[in-house]
Amino acid sequence: MAATIKPLALVAGGAGFIGSHLCLALLAQGYDVICLDSLQTARPSNLGSLEGRPGFRFVQHDIVEALPATVTDEAGRLKRIYNLACAASPPQYQADPEHTMLTNVVGTSNLLRLAEKSGARLLLTSTSEVYGDPEVHPQREDYRGWTSCIGPRACYDEGKRAAEALCFDFQRMKRAEVRVARIFNTYGPQMDPEDGRVVSNLICQALSGEDITIYGDGSQTRSFCYVSDMVDGLIALMESDAQEPVNLGNPDEFTILELLEHILAIVPTNARVVHQPLPQDDPRRRRPDIGRAKALLGWEPKVKLDQGLPLAASWFAAELGITRAAAAA
Template structure:
């Protein structure tokens, strides 16, 4: 019988690419999303397939999946500042109640579960690059705290279920990732820069642009997720590309790629915005035999080719309005 996997947040950027990968690997994929930030267009190409099913459901509520279940990938969560600053309560609930429900399901089904944590658990780091042993520098009551602390709690309850209930758990700490299907209006640097360039707008850099990020192409990330899920390692693992660049330099790369004549403008740095972000991937190399393969120049071109073929409606689409409950 085919292995069955539940993917939460399946209609989102990362979730949809994971659906593609596990369909390709021969799994029966059960996709789940409440579509607050996800979009069905990301997975509509999978709907005709016999080995794919979709459930419109909020994982912060009780989860029921009939039949056997071998694996769970818990990727349901707002992931961009523009989202989690508008829906802070849902962000906290999906990281806490949603993760609790997924853990209970994994325990009941005897399924292995991988949860998507983030480099944001390191906050504005005082250690560089960031290793998995670093505990972070996080402001729990700042504007980003709703996301940072939701993910930190998610890691804690995951380890509790692993140690107390012997659930097979995996924790991935995801660093900045990009690629096709990102939302242009999600507030993150890469889609924001490309979207502004395509619309003929000046590129907005916050602060003086000296803060750094490390960008990983989505295909590399998905490979790391797959290897971690299939491993026997339960502690957190960083997955990201250690090729670090300042945001000012990155904006200049986007201008060169898009051949845009617009300028770079600078605005005040948001509260608690990390000054540095670069993963130490020693653990991923040693345990998973994983490292990124796609260079930033290659990945940027593939991502730009995707974005420049969007319709004007998608290019000028405004962010969703949310009600936090």
Template sequence: MGKTLERVLITGAAGFLGSHLCDKFIKEGFYVIGMDNFITGDKKNLEHLESHPNFEFIEHDITEFISIDGPLDYILHFASPASPIDYLKIPIQTLKVGSLGTHNLLGLAKAKNARILIASTSEVYGDPLVHPQTEDYYGNVNTIGPRGVYDEAKRFQESITMAYHRFHGLDTRIVRIFNTYGPRMRLNDGRVIPAFMGQALRGEDLTIFGDGSQTRSFCYVDDQVDGIYKLLMSDYVYPVNIGNPNEISIKDFAEEIIALTGTKQKVIYKPLPQNDPLQRQPDISLAKKILGWEPKVDRQEGMRKTFEYFKSLSKEDLNKREHKDFKKYIN
């Protein structure tokens, strides 16, 4: 009789990061239950797993009661709109998935005696006054600004997770994810890399919001997933930054994209959105110390792989400006 596989539930499984996590856990020998309601996820991201014996999928909105048959050893909560173009269109659903959804999953973890990892974000730091950002920095967030629906949803996630840990003794982990990129990102979702690459492939000028002096630090998806896995398997219960500290200005990054794609586009400038962070760079000293983790894939290699993925997309996908009709989700 074969060994019973440990079982993991991954919410947001059809999303960019969620689908890569499904791949990682199957590779590591787990039985994976993916969950998504496709509000921003894409069924194509999971097509390659449909017939895998150690994968099953449940279409479900986690803001509603969650029921899973059988035991669960781990839960990874990655269900949330994560790009500005999405959470500005569905602000209430973004807040609900961070509050009601997280509450439901923490309750499920308690019932199943499962370890749960919550996906937080560098956005909890807001437009930071400390640089680079360390885990003990409390942030500079505008709670009533347009970005507050995402920032505060994630901050609440962290608070309720620690409350369950302290009050119920729940086995919890919190990862603060910094800008991540790679294959399966969605073009035209408002984030820097897919926006630039989509514009380059369509022969459009690259759009920079602000003067381009604002900075970002980009982590390739394989490194991000490895860091998340190591954190889940660690004994550390407090938030940990997982990202690449190699910082670059948006203006310089646009020039890198033009060189990578071999296109001749100009760069055009538009006003900076309200509360858009001017600096974003993780301090990963803690991850190095407790996880022995740091990124391995440099930006040139990661961008090349990502560009190859975007080049392989159909003309229809390349020109699709809206992901889907959000009307049914607005409540």
């Protein structure tokens, strides 16, 4: 009896924080998975739970360059392409802004051409950063944003906007079938403790006893989505008929000071809180309107902040080799 040939999914950026969780979920759904990642910002340790699993392959490659034969030779089997490839935290994407822009534009073009060749559906993980420092609150997908095209965040914000434009150009020309997710702040296990994002910063500083850094007065707001909810949303969007961008995020909104209160209730610490100036173009408010996701995907987050933060804190503590009790000592 002939062996069943499984469908193949390509996850660009699959060694990253969200990408590694997505690879696991796709394997569980019966896909073979190629994880394509340059490891420029991803942590190789994220591959530990994936390597050796039947159906999983890792290919180290930068999508700015022509895709390797190990990927293109599989075009006949390829059914799904997830593009998560790009540095996502401000310190990381601002460290090499040219590469960030090229990853979003040239890299997305390379993956779209693979989708065109293979007939696979492509999902782009865009970002809430396309809304910039929004004048409309909460942010709906039809809001066109308030961004600076010349500021230090522009390589990411404008790069993602250009990537969206490419995707919908390919769709309009009937060259590829695309889905676009605009993802909001996401947190959970396998985040890089040093990636510079607010959840990882505050938890790790509290655990280590270092000064806890709050930028500005802490009144700026964010909405935090646990990684398992985000992965469920990405898969639901990929398998949907959605023809427009879809916000994926948790609509529960917190100031940064409120986030810190939640963290300190989990990780008691003697660390002091220090305030630093707000970074240029830092958004004042950020909260997704997820009405489209509810209507088209039947999706909304399940994990509340007070459920997800303890899981994240436990993971960071283990990663850093610090107990929560030691942080308060």
